[in-house]
Amino acid sequence: MEFFRIKRDIPFMKHALILNAVSFLTFVAAVFFLVTKGLHFSIEFTGGTVVEVQYAQAADINKTRHTVEQMGFGEIQVTNFGTSRDVMIRLPIKPGAKQDQVADQVFAELCKAERGNVVSHKEVTPQGESVDRRACAVGDAEPLKMTRSEVVGPSVGAELAHDAAMALGFTVIGIMLYLAFRFEWKFAVAGIIANLHDVVIILGFFAYFQWEFSLAVLAAILAVLGYSVNESVVIFDRIREAFRKYRKLNTHEIIDHAITSTISRTIITHGSTQMMVLSMLLFGGPTLHYFAVALTIGILFGIYSSVFVAAAIAMWLGVKREDLVKAGPAKAGDPDDPNAGAVV
Amino acid sequence: MNRYPLWKYALLVVALLVGLIYTLPNLFGEAPAVQVSSAKVVVKIDDAVRQRVEQAITQAGVTPDFVHLEGGSIRARFHDTDAQIKAKDAIAKALNGNETSDPTYIVALNLLSRSPAWLTALHAFPMYLGLDLRGGVHFLMQVDMKSALTKKAESMASDVRTMLRDKTIRHAGVSREGNDVVINFRDEAIRTQAQNLLRDQVTDFAWTPSGAGTELRLTGSLTPQAVIAVQDAAVKQNITTLHNRVNELGVAEPVILQQGRDRVVVQLPGVQDTAKAKDIIGRTATLEMRMVDDSAEANAALAGTGPVPFGTERFTEKDGVTPIIVKRQVVVTGDNLNDAQPSFDENHQPSVTLKLDAKGARVIKDVSRENIGKRLAILLFEKGKGQVVTAPVIRGELGNSFSITGGAMSTQEASDTALLLRAGSLAAPMEIIEERTIGPSLGKDNIDKGIASVTWGFVAVAIFMCLYYMMFGVFSAVALGFNLLLLLAVLSMLQATLSLPGIAAIALVLGMAIDANVLINERVREELRAGLAPQQAIHAGYERAWATILDSNVTTLIAGLALLAFGSGPIKGFAVVHCLGIITSMISSVMFSRALVNLWYGGRKRLKSVAIGTVWKPGTTALPTDPAAEAVEAK
Numbered sequence: 001m002e003f004f005r006i007k008r009d010i011p012f013m014k015h016a017l018i019l020n021a022v023s024f025l026t027f028v029a030a031v032f033f034l035v036t037k038g039l040h041f042s043i044e045f046t047g048g049t050v051v052e053v054q055y056a057q058a059a060d061i062n063k064t065r066h067t068v069e070q071m072g073f074g075e076i077q078v079t080n081f082g083t084s085r086d087v088m089i090r091l092p093i094k095p096g097a098k099q100d101q102v103a104d105q106v107f108a109e110l111c112k113a114e115r116g117n118v119v120s121h122k123e124v125t126p127q128g129e130s131v132d133r134r135a136c137a138v139g140d141a142e143p144l145k146m147t148r149s150e151v152v153g154p155s156v157g158a159e160l161a162h163d164a165a166m167a168l169g170f171t172v173i174g175i176m177l178y179l180a181f182r183f184e185w186k187f188a189v190a191g192i193i194a195n196l197h198d199v200v201i202i203l204g205f206f207a208y209f210q211w212e213f214s215l216a217v218l219a220a221i222l223a224v225l226g227y228s229v230n231e232s233v234v235i236f237d238r239i240r241e242a243f244r245k246y247r248k249l250n251t252h253e254i255i256d257h258a259i260t261s262t263i264s265r266t267i268i269t270h271g272s273t274q275m276m277v278l279s280m281l282l283f284g285g286p287t288l289h290y291f292a293v294a295l296t297i298g299i300l301f302g303i304y305s306s307v308f309v310a311a312a313i314a315m316w317l318g319v320k321r322e323d324l325v326k327a328g329p330a331k332a333g334d335p336d337d338p339n340a341g342a343v344v
Numbered sequence: 345m346n347r348y349p350l351w352k353y354a355l356l357v358v359a360l361l362v363g364l365i366y367t368l369p370n371l372f373g374e375a376p377a378v379q380v381s382s383a384k385v386v387v388k389i390d391d392a393v394r395q396r397v398e399q400a401i402t403q404a405g406v407t408p409d410f411v412h413l414e415g416g417s418i419r420a421r422f423h424d425t426d427a428q429i430k431a432k433d434a435i436a437k438a439l440n441g442n443e444t445s446d447p448t449y450i451v452a453l454n455l456l457s458r459s460p461a462w463l464t465a466l467h468a469f470p471m472y473l474g475l476d477l478r479g480g481v482h483f484l485m486q487v488d489m490k491s492a493l494t495k496k497a498e499s500m501a502s503d504v505r506t507m508l509r510d511k512t513i514r515h516a517g518v519s520r521e522g523n524d525v526v527i528n529f530r531d532e533a534i535r536t537q538a539q540n541l542l543r544d545q546v547t548d549f550a551w552t553p554s555g556a557g558t559e560l561r562l563t564g565s566l567t568p569q570a571v572i573a574v575q576d577a578a579v580k581q582n583i584t585t586l587h588n589r590v591n592e593l594g595v596a597e598p599v600i601l602q603q604g605r606d607r608v609v610v611q612l613p614g615v616q617d618t619a620k621a622k623d624i625i626g627r628t629a630t631l632e633m634r635m636v637d638d639s640a641e642a643n644a645a646l647a648g649t650g651p652v653p654f655g656t657e658r659f660t661e662k663d664g665v666t667p668i669i670v671k672r673q674v675v676v677t678g679d680n681l682n683d684a685q686p687s688f689d690e691n692h693q694p695s696v697t698l699k700l701d702a703k704g705a706r707v708i709k710d711v712s713r714e715n716i717g718k719r720l721a722i723l724l725f726e727k728g729k730g731q732v733v734t735a736p737v738i739r740g741e742l743g744n745s746f747s748i749t750g751g752a753m754s755t756q757e758a759s760d761t762a763l764l765l766r767a768g769s770l771a772a773p774m775e776i777i778e779e780r781t782i783g784p785s786l787g788k789d790n791i792d793k794g795i796a797s798v799t800w801g802f803v804a805v806a807i808f809m810c811l812y813y814m815m816f817g818v819f820s821a822v823a824l825g826f827n828l829l830l831l832l833a834v835l836s837m838l839q840a841t842l843s844l845p846g847i848a849a850i851a852l853v854l855g856m857a858i859d860a861n862v863l864i865n866e867r868v869r870e871e872l873r874a875g876l877a878p879q880q881a882i883h884a885g886y887e888r889a890w891a892t893i894l895d896s897n898v899t900t901l902i903a904g905l906a907l908l909a910f911g912s913g914p915i916k917g918f919a920v921v922h923c924l925g926i927i928t929s930m931i932s933s934v935m936f937s938r939a940l941v942n943l944w945y946g947g948r949k950r951l952k953s954v955a956i957g958t959v960w961k962p963g964t965t966a967l968p969t970d971p972a973a974e975a976v977e978a979k
Contacts, residue, residue, distance in 0.1 A: 002958035052786075103781070104619055134617050147786045149618070153777035156484065160912070167910035174902035182895070216845055219907055219918045226903025227856060230896035237892065265866040268812075269859040272805050276855030279801030280848060285793040287476075288848050295852070 004264035009256045012308065013315060019308040020316075027197050030204020037207045042214035043150060045164075047157035049091040049102045052148040053110060056141070058084040067113040068106060082286040086147070093154055103149035104134070111136035114143040164218050171222050172196065175229050183236055186317040191232040194310035195225055198301045205297050211290055220294035227273070228302030232310040234262050239311070243321045251319065255311045263307065270303050345883050346946035348939055356939050359931070360826065366833035369459035369470040375409070376428035377456035378435060380449055381417040387448055394418050397435055404434035410461070421456045428453060452595075471836050472597075473613075474843030474917065477791050479784030480613035481621050485774040487606045492578035492772035493523045493566065499682040500549060500564065501525045502702040502744050507545060513538050521563075525549065529560040538562060548573075575605060578772045583608055584763060589624050603912070608774065618781050631678030631765060635671045635711070636719035636735055642669040659723065659732050668732055670721045675711050680704025684765035686758040687747060694758035695749035696734075698765065705744030712742040724764060733764045794847030801851050802828070805858050813865045815955035819940040820861035820933070827857050827932035831925050845918035853925025859896060860933035864889040865956060872959045878951045886938055893934060897926050 065078040073091045081088035116138040179188035238258035281292035394413045409421040422428040440447040516528040529535040549564035590598045599611035644650030687697040721735040809817035868885030907919035
């Protein structure tokens, strides 16, 4: 099999202006949504309480919302999570209230709404593990179960937000230094702009759709940043190689050639990584959902930005043959030698 | 050219074997088990207890797989749950008798790895599953350091008072202001004298003079090193106290760890009742010092010939047998105890040094003066039940700091006693700042979903590789499998805690690792397209792809390290797997796949073609349509 049967170099750079305008517009849109709508941070960042309950029958969201609203926690969110029986309730931090009792209070209240009592009973799981559980009992029936609860204090949230910013900063600076060391500053700048543009676009998606931005999403963004920068590295490598090999071509043509000769592997590598991510999206359940979504957007825009944005920015910044090929002609080797300075 | 020296193959075979051995324990699953741990701080679990457990099990007619003593608890593994329940009842009866409300030993049901003994002997254990995969409660607690420092300053103020009095240095009052100790003086010369004394004897505080005329002050503030030491000690003591309390919950494998400077993580797998867990964690055991009654009536009561006198209580001494009659009146409580440390007395015998605060010191001074020659009992109350930790004879007037010596106390006993005395109180109050509860069914669900993602992703990638790159695709898929094996083995060896983000990282690492093989295969195709002979093309392909693979891994590693450095909790789990995966993928996708290629093709002298899918050349019009013909002949 061979998907890519490209006969001659595709003139990407002829359309560089249009492509860059497109990505600029997407970027502006992303920033616009980030500013106007803002990110929907998970409670890991904001602090607060999340309670997940599972009803025996399909849940009546409105009833649940009404029950919790009456408790006076301020702005709450009640949504289905995974199946129609699972309900997720998000509560903000209520000043003065004891944070660590909120989850139990909510559960007790929901239980009361089902005309049940909260009892503690000892259970032995099928594996033989002994488990103490607070259950809501109506006679022998159990109308709802608490599957998960999470309480985060305000100080932890602020700290996490700070650490997240530090991690992003560390990654960006680390990658820039590496690129600057590996090539020269124009490429470093081009590479990092192209990939930060991906990051902003992922964030833009999360802002527009108001998807929950959690720590896992942040991890996905950083992972994909490190991953797709590499694509730019490959193209820059080819550009350098082409500058050595084809002395007659101008910068445009060189870049076109570099992109054309790497596009097949760019798409196949990203495609195979995406297969894995797709599997997470399909089988990973609600916990991994947004993690996989962030990776998917990151990988798709990663291809786009490495191919169309990074090289174009390097071109606008004015890369010249002299920037990359500093060695004299003696070192450049025979232009006809297919092995000269070859890197994938 | 495409041949590995024998040692390289040998190395890879060893890696494969080690990988298999350490991954294996994860596949056996878990078997029912019974865990016995101590319910009381004074009761120790040792080999004698293990033998009793073994005996009880045998008498119940159940054969265990094994009965092990492991780090303060005894674990017995069984074949099925029937045997487990039967054994649990038998053990509980043998150890605790009919006492059910306040058992001495906690006998809990648990799960243990089913992996065979020879694997355990090789130190191959399964990975530890995080709370999100097995269910349980997670607390993050913040230690209130301010109060620990205040407590330290408070105790220093009373120490200073004693020191100055001993040297008859006249001061105009010692007080604590914030975390500082302030001493007032009327005379410059006396202040200098005091400053010299304190500088020599107190290293934890830095002393600075201020004021003029008759309003002279000497302010002592904790040195930065001392602040750190106080904080460390406070967190350590809180962790010890938490351990004692958590043991009572009968949790099989509690995790209590320091996180950062002033935080403690408590993870209780299997516990679902947060309210009860919080109740137990938040409770304080209380320490009380009371006088021992040695009157005639009390002696009669001890001999069993009379009733316990009015205003006294009967307890048993540390050994749990000898009775002791203690007055109900409390001399000093644990609130007045600042510290208890193992030490050595003037005869170089192990002892325990107690430090009381000002109020406690005043009381103990009066009481001890009047009761020289009598015994002072130190009792620890937990769940309303008291135990005598120690009951030494008072040899003289006691101050704010005194030692318990004598008996034939060993160093171990001294430090155990000190620990018990400290166990009563938290060094500093703690507050729960993060709490997470995960139901057991959700945990099971998370495991299944995580495994499904990895499996199906792996299968999809493997199929694609085999179709697109033929034989080379098969090598790549096998190398990817080797990568997964290595990664699991390394994680098991490190005894890392696997969480759902960790599983996601495994999936992502596999997705990224296959890139290296795509790079290599594409490069080999390119070399073939350029007209190289197959053997040369393989060689050149691997050689030249290496630089790019290194590049891609360096940038990914930078992001991984950033997450490792700044992440916490679940993200740290993700980062650890991510970073390790990058390293194992370099080994597997480059070295291992090369070894396979070398084994398959390397030995052939006149290699005409390699199966790497279509090597399409621009200009050739006749495209092979038959898949069998895709093993294209180059040159």
